[in-house]
Amino acid sequence: MKVGLFGANGRMGRVLIEALDQNENAELSVATVRDDSPWIGMNVGELAGIGKKPIDCLGMSSLTQQHADVMIDFTLPVVFENNIAWCVANKMPVVIGTTGLSESQLAVLDEAAKTIPIVFAANYSVGVNLMLSLVRQAAKALGNTADIEITEAHHRFKQDAPSGTAMAIGEAIADELGRDLKTCAVYGREGKEPERDQGTIGFATVRAGDIVGEHTALFADIGERLEITHKASSRLTFAKGAVHAAQWLHGKPAGLYSMVDVLDLK
Known part of the structure; x- marks a missing residue:
């Protein structure tokens, strides 16, 4: 071909x-x-x-x-x-x-x-696409009680933030929970804010050096937390x-x- x-x-x-x-x-x-x-x-x-x-x-x-x-x-x-x-x-x-x-x-x-x-696709890695399936499972089991945060890191040259993959992770979680990511996403936090709204999905972005790509979906409840992470090295x-x-x-x-x-x- x-x-x-x-x-x-x-x-x-x-x-x-x-x-x-x-x-x-x-x-x-x-x-x-x-x-x-x-x-x-x-x-x-x-x-x-x-x-x-x-x-x-x-x-x-x-x-x-x-x-x-x-x-x-x-x-x-x-x-x-x-x-x-x-x-x-x-x-x-x-x-x-x-x-x-x-x-x-x-x-x-x-x-x-x-x-x-x-x-x-936002990401063509087999591992990342498996991660999209896993975060849906986690959202179904934990999403109504846990706080959900998505962190991502890429090289200094990447122009869009959050990354397309981070957004795809957020969309997968929001879809599983019946939420609209456009209204429940929070992009960064600064200063004194009210207590965290459990219905939101947070995003944090790092741009540094030659990081190929790292993504973590965090489901944090009182007493336990689940982290699903994918790291690409090439x-x-x-x-x-x-x-x-x-x-x-x-x-x-x-x-x-x-x-x-x-x-x-x-």
Whole structure:
């Protein structure tokens, strides 16, 4: 299967090049960068630090439908709509890992899924997606009595906060408890506040160094607490999950899918 990459020069783009190089059942067929990028013509293997490969980076305007069976997009919200528009116009399945999308961009995503198959996830790690299932179980058992807090930590370069994964954890918990995260979420605390409202879900964010990704869901009651934690030590974990999702997506009908579908965690 031929897999193409949007944003090959990004941090995740480079790791995806490595992940595809290691995969026996999928191959990197095209790697794109912006049309004004200095990376045009750069060998993808040298870009990813894995040795010279038979593919060089192309500008977006040179990308055609014949280049790939499925595209993977781990870029930025600023280019998301252009990338998804290209996929729709070319009837191209796409795996999307871009986080920090606005409400209007999520609406664009939903509309595109009526035409093409899309896997969209905040995190492509198998462990994180298992964690989403576990926090639902914990919320069902403890959520009506325990205080719930979500903490996350990432590298200094990450722009969106809280992370997409932290928000997905919060959404899973809120959904299980029949709450609306938009109204019950608390993002950081400062100064003197009233006693904590047990119906809220708190978020705390750390941005430091080269932390790949750490997430904890805390369920704290009087006398006991449960912590469910996932720590990633390599972006290759996410990249391999995205490649697996691309293989799964190939040949699927139009629709919006998640890693729950890919991993059959229902």
